[in-house]
Amino acid sequence: MVEAGRSPNIEILTNAELLSLDGKVGAFKAKIKINPRYIDADKCTACGLCTQYCPRHLVDKYNEGLSITRPIHIDFPQAVPATYYIDPSACLHLKHDTCKICVPVCRSHAIDFSQKPVDRELSVGSVIMSPGFGQIPDEALEKYSYGKHPDVVTSLEFERMLNPSGPFQGHVRCLSDKRHPKKIAFIQCVGSRDLGCDNGYCSSVCCMYAIKEAMVAKEHDPECEITVFYMDLRTQGKDFDAARTRAEDQFGIKFVRAKVADVMPWDKQLKLTYSTMEETHHFDPFDMVVLSIGLDSPTGAKELAKIGKFELNKYDFCKTETFTPLGTTRDGVLVAGAFQGPKDIPESVTQASAAAGIAAAMNKKHRGKGYVIKSYPDEQEISLDEPRIGVFVCHCGINISGTVDVAKVAEYAGGMDKVAYHSESLYSCSQDAQEVLKEKIKEHKLNRVVIAACSPRTHEPLFQETLKDAGLNRCLFEMVNIRDQCSWVHANEPEAATDKSKDLVRMGVAKARHITSLNEQTVPVTPSAIVLGGGIAGLTAAENMANQGFQCYLIEKSNTLGGHVALMRNTLQGDNTMAMMKDLESRVKKNKKISVMTSSELTDVSGFVGNFSSVITTVKGKKTTEQAIDHGVIIVATGGREYRPDLYMLGKSKKVITQLELEERLAGTAKNRAPGSIVMIQCAGSRGEDLQYCSKICCNNAVKNALKVKAINPESQLIVLYRDMRTYGYAEDAYREAREKGVIFIPYEVENRPKVTQKGTTVTVNYYDPILQEKVSINPDLITLSTGFVPEDPENLSKLLKIPVNANNFFLEAHVKLRPVEMPVAGVYVCGMAHSPKPIDEIVAQAQAAAAKAAIPLVKGHVNVEPTVSSVDKDTCIGCQICVNLCPYKAIQMVKEGKVKKAETIAASCKGCGICASRCPTFAISMGGFTMEQINAQIKAFGVID
C-alpha cells in the first residue's frame, strides 16, 4: 500500500467510478467520474482536528459499525492517500447547507466545499478488474439471531474487535454488556455452501480466518473456551493443516462437526441447537457467537460487467475458463482477486501479478512510454559531520507494545550519546510514518537512523527508500529487531523483554555511530530466462515470458512435454485437458522466442540475478551433450506426480487403483469400466500417513470421477470415505451434484482410518459408519485411492540453486502472503506443483505470476548490487591470496599493482559473507555495513551494565 502511494507511475484515483469502457485491446477509452473529497489532498496534513470538531455522528464502516466516527474523517491512520474526506451523505453542510465548523478549524485551509465531480477520459491498453468481494446480506444471517441479539457478530466484526486499532483496542467484549466472553462459538459456512441465499459455492477462506481469529482470541484470553462448528474443515492450502493442528493441540480450540440449527437468545447468553454425527442433540449456552460469513460477489458486479462488457458466472462473480483464469470474456479486460472467485490473500496476490504479466505482454509495444523514472534528492555528504542519530521505536499495533514498554525504550535511547532525536510510532512502516521520518531527519539534521521494530529482512528496504527520499545514503540505517526476536518470543515476560529491547537498541545505536555511506553499483542483465520443467506450469510461464519479448529456454527432464496434466483426461469443469495441453504445447514449440530442450537437465549454475551462467546437459540415446547458457532469471516449474503409497493393497490387488488410473479407465471403452460397486478412500497415504499434508486436488478428482462413473453406470453404488471433503470454491456445486446423484459420502476420523484386506480376488473394506454407529465391512468391485501428490525430486535443484524446501519437500517461497512466487534467492521464481499441489487454474495463474515477476529484472535492464560487499585496502594488502582461495563465490581476483599483485573484490559477485575479512591477516578487507569497528562497538555495548 505504502509503495503504491509513493510510486510516480501509479495515479491513484479515489472516490472514482468507471462510467464506460469503449474500444479494444491496446486502445481502450475509459470514462471515469471522480467525486470530490471536499478536502485538498495537497494541503491536508491528516492532523485530525476536523474530525474532533465535526458535530455529526456517523457509523464507522471501517470498524464494521462497531464504533462512531464523523462525516469528516479518514478510514484508518495508515490510509493511502493519507488525506481526510467528507462523506457527502452525512455532512450537515452538504446536506442542509449549515454548519461549516470544520472550515475555520483546519489550520492548513484544506477544506474546500466548492469541489465538484470531475470527469476524465483515460486511454489505456488493458484493464484489470479487481473490485474484490461483497458482504453476505444480513437476511442470510438472521436465522442465527444476527440483528436480534447483539452478541451474535460477524467474523469481520470480530476481526475488528481483535485489532488493536479496532473499537475496543484489541479487547474482545460482548456488545450487550461489554463483558469479556468466556465461551465463544464460531459457526462456519454462513452464506456459503448455502442454497438458501443462492450461494452454492464454498468461500474458501472462512475456515482459515476462523482458526486465525480463534487463535488470536485465545492469545488475548487463554481462559476463553472456543468451539468451531463446521461441516468440513477446508484447510487445504500449503501448510494450512499444520496451523489447524496447532489450533487444536496447542491452543485447545474445539472443533465439532455439526450444522448449527438454531441460535436462541437465552437470558444473557445464546443457546445453540445442534446435533453431531452420532445423532446426539445438544442445546449449549455460549456468551458470544461469531458467524464465519462467506465472500459474496462484489456490490455493483452486474453494473461493472455491463460497463466493462464482460460476462459473469451464475454467482455474479467474473466468468473465466480453467486454462485462462485471468481472462474475462472481453479481450484485453483481465480479472484478478476475489472477483474471479472467492480466494485468500496469496491467491489474490498471485493472480494480480499474473494479470500484470499478461497486460504487460499485451502492451509490449508501449512499454516505457509515459513512464516516470523516480529521482531522489542529491545525497548529503556526511562523512565529516558528527553523528546525529534518530531513534524511532515502533509499537507495531500491540505486537510490540503489548509486551515491551515502548515509551521506556524510546526514552532510554534518548539518553544515549550522539542520539539527537527519539520517538515512538504506532506503525513505523505506514506511509504517514515515512513522512514523519523524513520531516524529523530534516528538522533535527539527523544523519543516521535507527528503527527498533520488526525484522530488517522484511522491512529494511522500505525504510532505506525513505532515507533516500530524505537525501541520506540508504546505508546510514540500522534496524533493531524487537518484535520477531523479542516481544513475540517473550510474550509472558514483559520486563525481561523491555530490558532486552533496551540492550538491543543500545547495541544498534553503538553500531550506528560508526556506519558510513556506501556506494551502490549497477550491472547490466542478460535478458533471457531458463524455465525448468515442461509441464503446464513451465509451458505457461515460458509462453508468457516470450510474449513479453524475452528469450526463453524450456528445459524438460523427460523426452516429452506435458507433465502430470498430460495424464488427465478432463477437468471437473469439463475441459478437455488433452486438447488444451496439445494446443499449449504446439504454441510453445512454434514460438520463435522459446527453445525447447527435452531429455535435458540443469547440471551447473553460477552467477547472480541478471547474470546467471548455466550448464544444460542433454542425454539422447548414448549421446551426452552439454550446453552453456547465459541468462538473467530462472523459473522453477519442476512439477509433481501422483503418489503411490504401499498401503491399502495398492499394487497388490488388481482391484485397488488410484484416481488417475480410474480416470484413464473411465475414458476407455472397456465394458465394466464403471462397475457396480466402488469405494473411494480419500487421504490414502496423506494428511498424517506417509505424506503429512493435504494435496488440495484429490477431493475434486474423486468427485469428478464419481460423477463420470454415475454417468456411465447410474446403477453403480459409490461410497466415498473421507475426512473433510475439500471441494472448495465452485467445485462445491459438483460435490452437491454427486450427492444428489446418489454417491454416498461417509466421514472417517484420523485415528480410525478404513482398512483394506485381500483374500483371493476379493477385496474387503472395513470402516466405521458414524451414522449407523457401527463397523461396516463390504467387498466392492473396485477400490480407488486418492493418494495425494508429491514433488518431482527437489533435492538436486535445492542444492544447485541454494533454494530451501519446506518439511514436505516443496520449494519454500520468500513470503507466504506477499511474495508467493519468488524464492529467497534473487532471480529465482517458483510455480506449479513444485510449490505445492494445486488445481490447473491455480497452476496457470501461478505460472503467469512467476513469469511476470521474473520479467521485472529483465525489463529494468540492470540490477543494483547490494552495497554491503567487501573492499580491499590496497595499501595494507600483502597479496597473500588467502581471501582468493577462501571466497566461496569466486568474487575476489588478484590484479597487478605495479610489480606486485593485490586482491580486488568483484562487487557484482560478492555476497557479503565476510569470510575474507575475518581471515585477512593484515585487516586489509573491510565489509560494508559490517566493519570490524561496527561489530566491536556492538560487542562493547553488549557488555555495558546499567
Add this chain to the structure above:
Amino acid sequence: MGKTDDKKSGAVMVVGGGVAGVQAALDLTELGYYVYLVEKGAAVGGAMAQLDKTFPTNDCSL
C-alpha cells in the same frame, strides 16, 4: 476537463484498489507501465486493511 490523457497510451487501468489491485499496479509499474488505479472508496487497501493478522503465520497484514 474530459480531455483524453494521450501521453500515457499503453497505460493500464486497474479497477479496484484492494490487495489484488494494488499488487497488480505495483507489478505493472515494475514492468514498465504507467497505471491508473481507480478506487470507489476514499482509500486503497480494501478488505486487507481491516485485517490485523493473517493465517497461518499470524503475521501482520499491512
Add this chain to the structure above:
Amino acid sequence: MSQEEFNPKILGFLCNWCCYAAADAAGVSRYQYPPNLRTIRVMCTGRIDPAFILRGFAEGAAGIFTGG
C-alpha cells in the same frame, strides 16, 4: 532452580540467511524461549573473526552463540 538464581548473558552472532531468518520464524510461530540472548546480525558466520568471540567473553558474556 528459579530464573533469578541463574540468569546468564549470552551473546549471539546470527547469519542473516539462516539463523537470523530462523529466529524471525520462531517469532512468527510464537515459540517462547528465555530472554537471555542478545544478538548481532552478520551476513554470514564466515564474518566472525575469532577476536569477536574473545572480546565477547571479555565484555562479560557467559556464553557465546553462533548460528549459521
